[in-house]
Amino acid sequence: MSELGHPRLAQKFASDTKRMHWHDKALWFVREKRDVQTHSLDEWEELRECADKIKTHTLENLAFYLEEFERNTRENGIEVHWAKDADEHNKIVLDILQKHDASKLVKSKSMLTEECHLNPFLEKNGIEVVDTDLGERIVQLRHEAPSHIVLPAIHLKKEDVGKTFEEFLHTQKDNSDPTYLTRAAREHLREKFLGSDASLTGVNFAISETGGIVVCTNEGNADLGASLPKLHIACMGIEKIIPRLEDLAIFTRVLARSATGQPVTTYTTHYHEPQRDGEMHIVIVDNGRSKILANKKYLKSLQCIRCGACINTCPIYRRSGGYSYGYTIPGPIGSTLGASHDIKRNFTLPFACSLCASCTNVCPVKVDLHEQLYLHRQDVVDLGLLDKKKLQALKIATFFMQHPLLMDIGGKIARVVMPLLPRSIVYSKYNIWGKNRELPKFPKNSFKELYKKRKR
Amino acid sequence: MNSKETILANIKNANRPNITKLPNIDILHVEYEDKDEKFSQTLKSVGGVASWLENDSSIEEFIEKNYDDLGLIGTNLDLNITHIKPNDIDDPHALKDIDLAIIKGEFAVAENGAVWVKESDNTNRAIYFIAKKLLIIIEKNNIVNTMHEAYKKIKFEKSGFGLFISGPSKTADIEQALVIGAHGAMECRVLFV
Numbered sequence: 001m002s003e004l005g006h007p008r009l010a011q012k013f014a015s016d017t018k019r020m021h022w023h024d025k026a027l028w029f030v031r032e033k034r035d036v037q038t039h040s041l042d043e044w045e046e047l048r049e050c051a052d053k054i055k056t057h058t059l060e061n062l063a064f065y066l067e068e069f070e071r072n073t074r075e076n077g078i079e080v081h082w083a084k085d086a087d088e089h090n091k092i093v094l095d096i097l098q099k100h101d102a103s104k105l106v107k108s109k110s111m112l113t114e115e116c117h118l119n120p121f122l123e124k125n126g127i128e129v130v131d132t133d134l135g136e137r138i139v140q141l142r143h144e145a146p147s148h149i150v151l152p153a154i155h156l157k158k159e160d161v162g163k164t165f166e167e168f169l170h171t172q173k174d175n176s177d178p179t180y181l182t183r184a185a186r187e188h189l190r191e192k193f194l195g196s197d198a199s200l201t202g203v204n205f206a207i208s209e210t211g212g213i214v215v216c217t218n219e220g221n222a223d224l225g226a227s228l229p230k231l232h233i234a235c236m237g238i239e240k241i242i243p244r245l246e247d248l249a250i251f252t253r254v255l256a257r258s259a260t261g262q263p264v265t266t267y268t269t270h271y272h273e274p275q276r277d278g279e280m281h282i283v284i285v286d287n288g289r290s291k292i293l294a295n296k297k298y299l300k301s302l303q304c305i306r307c308g309a310c311i312n313t314c315p316i317y318r319r320s321g322g323y324s325y326g327y328t329i330p331g332p333i334g335s336t337l338g339a340s341h342d343i344k345r346n347f348t349l350p351f352a353c354s355l356c357a358s359c360t361n362v363c364p365v366k367v368d369l370h371e372q373l374y375l376h377r378q379d380v381v382d383l384g385l386l387d388k389k390k391l392q393a394l395k396i397a398t399f400f401m402q403h404p405l406l407m408d409i410g411g412k413i414a415r416v417v418m419p420l421l422p423r424s425i426v427y428s429k430y431n432i433w434g435k436n437r438e439l440p441k442f443p444k445n446s447f448k449e450l451y452k453k454r455k456r
Numbered sequence: 457m458n459s460k461e462t463i464l465a466n467i468k469n470a471n472r473p474n475i476t477k478l479p480n481i482d483i484l485h486v487e488y489e490d491k492d493e494k495f496s497q498t499l500k501s502v503g504g505v506a507s508w509l510e511n512d513s514s515i516e517e518f519i520e521k522n523y524d525d526l527g528l529i530g531t532n533l534d535l536n537i538t539h540i541k542p543n544d545i546d547d548p549h550a551l552k553d554i555d556l557a558i559i560k561g562e563f564a565v566a567e568n569g570a571v572w573v574k575e576s577d578n579t580n581r582a583i584y585f586i587a588k589k590l591l592i593i594i595e596k597n598n599i600v601n602t603m604h605e606a607y608k609k610i611k612f613e614k615s616g617f618g619l620f621i622s623g624p625s626k627t628a629d630i631e632q633a634l635v636i637g638a639h640g641a642m643e644c645r646v647l648f649v
């Protein structure tokens with residue numbers, strides 16, 4: 001998919017203009033809900049400051065905290081496994097399941113397991129995997145990937161969901177009422193929960209000091225899963241660690257407010273021991289993260305708590321959809337992580353950005369998103385990965401920037417000539433920029449000329 | 457080297473300077489004049505209901521008044537109504553038909569409508585999520601302003617499982633339309649006694 005790169009995939013999404021605007025609005029609605037929540041707290045900026053410092057400190061001392069976490073979790077009767085990459089992670093999970101003769105797994109949302117492509121691997125090995133988050137179940141039934149990290153089915157209209165449920169859950173024909181469909185999913189998934197042999201959840205926060213994990217959900221799916229079957233596996237990236245229990249005060253205050261504009265998630269569940277007669281396993285995964293840790297430029301992307309706020313606010317994401325990125329995580333955070341993981345494959349992603357910096361402004365842990373994307377662009381050019389046309393255009397721009405006199409003359413000519421040209425030439429098929437967009441009116445004078453006049 | 461050693465070695469080789477101190481997170485935070493009122497409002501905004509038991513009334517009376525055609529009740533509390541005790545049941549699957557779970561909350565949080573639940577003696581976690589309706593009982597005046605105050609009260613010494621519950625379970629995964637009642641409780645009431 002990514003061979004096409006972001007521009008081509010985005011074009012596909014944007015070709016349905018009505019749907020694109022609908023998608024744009026749906027996400028902006030979430031962004032606005034976030035604003036209401038964050039503006040209601042005078043201490044919002046201070047919370048971000050604290051969150052940033054806690055994460056920065058943790059990344060500076062990550063080995064120490066991981067070892068402390070492992071020690072304390074073991075003391076709590078939880079088993080810990082380490083996986084250096086996706087393959088090892090998948091094998092560990094399969095191995096635990098097989099040891100327990102478990103063939104039916106209920107899963108709650110975990111972007112890490114998406115990243116590792118755990119589902120297809122387990123299915124190949126005879127395990128039935130059911131995603132239990134409603135949005136994830138919808139896309140799973142449709143054989144799609146989540147198009148957003150918090151709102152997996154945000155690209156779908158209720159009619160699409162209705163059709164899918166009609167086919168798989170035998171709901172009424174043409175009934176696309178969200179409440180009706182949600183109830184149908186509740187019943188369908190209740191059966192799956194009750195019939196499962198094991199559950200797998202992600203981890204929102206792993207507390208080093210107390211040796212436990214916290215999982216946040218609104219639906220209660222992770223929670224129900226982890227309390228019915230006796231076996232619970234939780235998978236986490238090495239960056240999920242926080243040092244102290246009290247640090248959760250900061251993170252629980254910013255996470256849901258940033259994510260969906262709720263004051264907190266419905267369930268914030270703390271696991272510090274297996275359930276009665278049960279077993280709990282935690283798999284700690286690197287899969288390229290320590291490589292990012294070693295790169296000063298992109299290090300802060302490991303602070304991300306996966307709230308999705310940067311995605312909701314991104315003007316490019318809103319108009320190009322999650323699939324246009326061709327990477328597990330879309331939007332600004334996905335673009336920088338994708339480029340860090342594999343720049344050759346994902347070299348178009350740093351350009352899926354207007355450098356408006358809205359992402360950086362909303363990020364609750366202060367990841368320097370737009371700055372990272374800007375730096376990735378330079379890496380792309382240095383590695384010679386840039387598309388020839390774009391490179392040519394940049395070279396021309398550089399030349400003019402370095403020759404102010406030519407720039408002035410060029411500007412003058414453009415101001416006179418452009419308004420005289422017929423639309424068919426200005427908005428010809430070579431002007432990709434002009435699709436769905438109008439050029440502003442050309443002013444008579446340049447800024448420089450106006451400035452000089454004022455000074456006089 | 458095994459994977460753990462490899463990962464830790466890679467992290468150490470990344471060579472992060474050790475300069476940032478853990479911040480003091482005791483920052484100034486909102487305080488509400490009327491915490492009961494704020495909690496009640498916030499819980500309502502997330503789909504729940506807060507009630508206060510009148511002085512001369514009992515929990516049993518409250519239940520009778522507020523719930524009609526009640527089916528199976530599950531609670532570990534000593535209440536004078538017909539119920540099953542989740543603690544007496546070995547297999548959590550057997551709790552699947554519970555209509556109303558009555559549980560004990562430690563304290564409520566005004567800023568977000570959450571209640572901290574940590575029943576050290578409860579041996580069946582599923583009760584919190586499997587019941588159709590949830591009734592959480594808390595002692596009056598046990599409300600803190602924010603999560604800062606909340607986490608000061610939380611410890612994991614005696615038992616390892618605890619959670620905040622803020623209203624009934626919900627989802628907005630279909631076209632951003634909020635639907636109350638996803639996988640957990642479809643109704644959530646907090647009763648101060």
Ligand code: SF4
Nearest residue numbers: 304305307308310363
């Ligand atoms: S980078 Fe920041 S805003 Fe984006 S998902 Fe991560 S924490 Fe949220």
